[in-house]
Amino acid sequence: MKATIAKQWLLGIGICLSMVSCDSDRVFERNDDFENRIWAAEDTHTFLFTIDDAQTDYEVSLNVRNSLIYPYQNLYTTISIEDSTGTEIYQTLKNTSLFDEKTGEPLGSGLGDIFDHQSVVVSGLRFPHTGTYTAFVTQAMRMDSLPEIMSVGIRVAKMEK
Template sequence: MIKYILQLLIVIPFLVSCDNSRVYEVNNELSGRQWLADSTQSFTFSIPDTSQKYNVYYNLRNSVSYPFRNIYVKYSLTDSTGEMLEGKLDNANLFDAKSGKPLGDGLGDVFDHQFPLLKNYGFPAPGQYRLEVSQYMRRDTLPEIVAVGVRVEKATATN
């Protein structure tokens, strides 16, 4: 327990530091470090400026005990009327295929990953959007996935 508190104390300053490009970022902790197949993670965010392009990412946090080297994630982006604008299946590597070493940024036995979904994306209208993310593995219960999140940021020439 103390190990996790120390991890939080180290990570929190980075999370609250200034980030002018971030429009939205939320990470949902998963109960029992498991992601159930029927537990779609839903994130609702506002886009005020359609002249601006945006980058959309999904975040994953897993432990080194995660039993696979990759994860299949399905996502869908819908507008405020419920119309699906984007959607696909993504295969994300969490561990190196040859060495088995964890990828991402690690602290202790937990590693954070940020995977791009949409780069330089132009939203069609200002308003509310919903991004739903679900695991699409061959297991109903996927162990050692600690958190799932979404980040939306203003696209710039450097990102």
């Protein structure tokens, strides 16, 4: 048990360091943890972020952390983005592969039995104006309680010109 906690702690430190270093294009990134590693179908995660430059193209990515005993090969999520008036500017159903379809080997980066995935949701998104935006993320699997998902998050970054 202590070894698993130590591995999770080291993985978390490594991820934080990698996210902080050399990431000047990142506008926003936050991950929300799930209590007891369960993502309930009615549990929508809300992420508020600010766009200061409406003339730039952005890339929005989904972050997912899961354990090796997650029971499926993939994860379906619904992601929508609204401006401060509640107008939806983007919406999609995202299929993220967490394990190789043929071999069952985990994808993403990991340590021990925990793996992190970052997958692009939309690339080249131009926000219509500066201001506050809200991203909503819900799981869209066929289970009310999705086990062994540890966290979900959103990353918004300026695209290189």
